[in-house]
Amino acid sequence: MGLVDSDTTVDSDTSAENPTSPDTAAVALCSKLISFDTTNRGPGDSVGEREAAEFVAATLATAGFDPRILESAPRRTNVVTRIPGQDAELPAVLVHAHLDVVPADPHEWSVHPFSGEVKDGYVWGRGAIDMKNMCAMVLSAVCSWPTRGLRPRRDVVLAFVADEEAHGDYGAAWLVDKHPELFRGCVVGIGESGGHTYEVDGVRFYPVATAERGTIHLRLTARGTAGHGSRPTDDNAVVKLANAVARIAAHQWPARLTPTVRAYLERVGTALGVPVDLDDVDGTVRRLGRAGQLAARALRNTVAPTMLDAGYKINVIPGTAHAKLDGRALPGQEKEFLDTIDSLLGEGVEREILDYTEAVSAPIDSPWFEAMAEALRSEDPDAVVVPYCMGGGTDAKAFAKLGIAGYGFSPLRLPKDYPLSGMAHGVDERVPVDGLRFGARVLDRFLLTV
Secondary structure, three states: OEEEOHHHHOOHHHOOOOOOOOOOOHHHHHHHHHOOOOEEOOOOOEOOOHHHHHHHHHHHHHOOOOOEEEEEEOOEEEEEEEEOOOOOOOOEEEEEEEOOEOOOOHHHOOOOOOOOOEEOOEEEOOOOOOOHHHHHHHHHHHOOHHHHOOOOOOOEEEEEEOOOOOOOOOOHHHHHHHOHHHHOOEEEEEEOOOOEOEEEOOEEEEEEEEEEOEEEEEEEEEEOOOEEOOOOOOOOHHHHHHHHHHHHHHOOOOOOOOHHHHHHHHHHHHHHOOOOOOOOHHHHHHHOOHHHHHHHOOOOOEEEEEEEEEOOOOOEEOOEEEEEEEEEEOOOOHHHHHHHHHHHHOOOEEEEEEEEEOOEEOOOOOHHHHHHHHHHHHHOOOOEEEEEEEOOOOOHHHHHOOOOEEEEOOOEOOOOOOOHHHOOOOOOOEEEHHHHHHHHHHHHHHHHHO
16 A cells, blocks of 8 residues: 555654663553554454554654554554664664564453553563564664664664564565665664573573574375265375375474584583584484473474365265475475475375475674674673574565575563463463563664674
8 A cells, every 4th residue: 555654644642752761661662562452363364553553653753763654455554664873884784573463362361462461570461472572672772762862883774564473475575575675775684583581500591593494385185086985996085195194294304404503502512511412413402401492493394284175075085185284494405395295295196385485594603693692691691692593484584585684683581480482372471571671671782782
């Protein structure tokens, strides 16, 4: 639908007051953002991000910035703004965060999932971790700059986007396709899923995502001879499909050491004093205990059968049968993944690609990574910052098409007993108040000094 003039569509009275320090407004902003229902149930079934986007734009405008509201479709709303740095010749840094959330059933929660309630030291609600916390921390930090008389060294581009919880077709992917000029000069981007505390044996690790596995969604089609159910045949499409799915599910994928996983194992092993044998990766992962779990998720390609479909009547042998598979490939392993699947299909079974998103990776030993590490250590001197590979994916893949190296860096300091793995998309999602404030200060330092 094009651009919407923020001067005429955004009510600045809805924005938060400008904070006077980077973490002052983080909690209130997170609570308010959660109160906007931006549920995304998948393609064609979304509440939309409109009101949340208007609030973000109003908050930025009140701080003196010039946000642009862009709608890819009715109510599928994105906000982008560029904050000029002190040196226009330096490459720009992108911060991207999505406004949509997955569904939540209020009957399963102890608080309403869109209440944004603050209690017991937490902000509660859908999106508290995934990822309205990041939206709030970024807003709290950058909106404090004018009142503190500060400017970043380089241009900072902020993108609050729609639709990440589906395919990004109305958010990051649309912006990259239709408005690449908004990201002119950006060479690095930070987004979700990294920079949070991961404590093991008294060592506080902060894994920063430097790679993401790719997504390869497949549909299998088995063909056979249709007939009466009372007359079994060897040419049965359902049997062919079932055997193919069973072979694929049982396949033992070999370990493949990517640069990110290699560096993670070596650096974590050094910090914990655990011997690392890269010729015995599985043994090393076991010896690392809880720390090894992060590496285990990204040692191999994986595939999960998720949907089956065949037949229309119990006494009719169908001529075709279908299955859908969720495949994830490591960086550089996409061809091996597809070749392996093809070898497991068997006669009479074909496959087609429904969705293909290549894996991405960013430099580990880079000034960008070191700047993130320094920002974390400024708030936690004992932080051990390590790279890791995400098992899933984020909008970083869309921005990679513009040559933007993506890092998962949404910093949080978390309590030792905090069940992070069950928070994103889970019941009673919540984020620690102190963690939010910590993250806002870390992001403030990173964005000002990088």
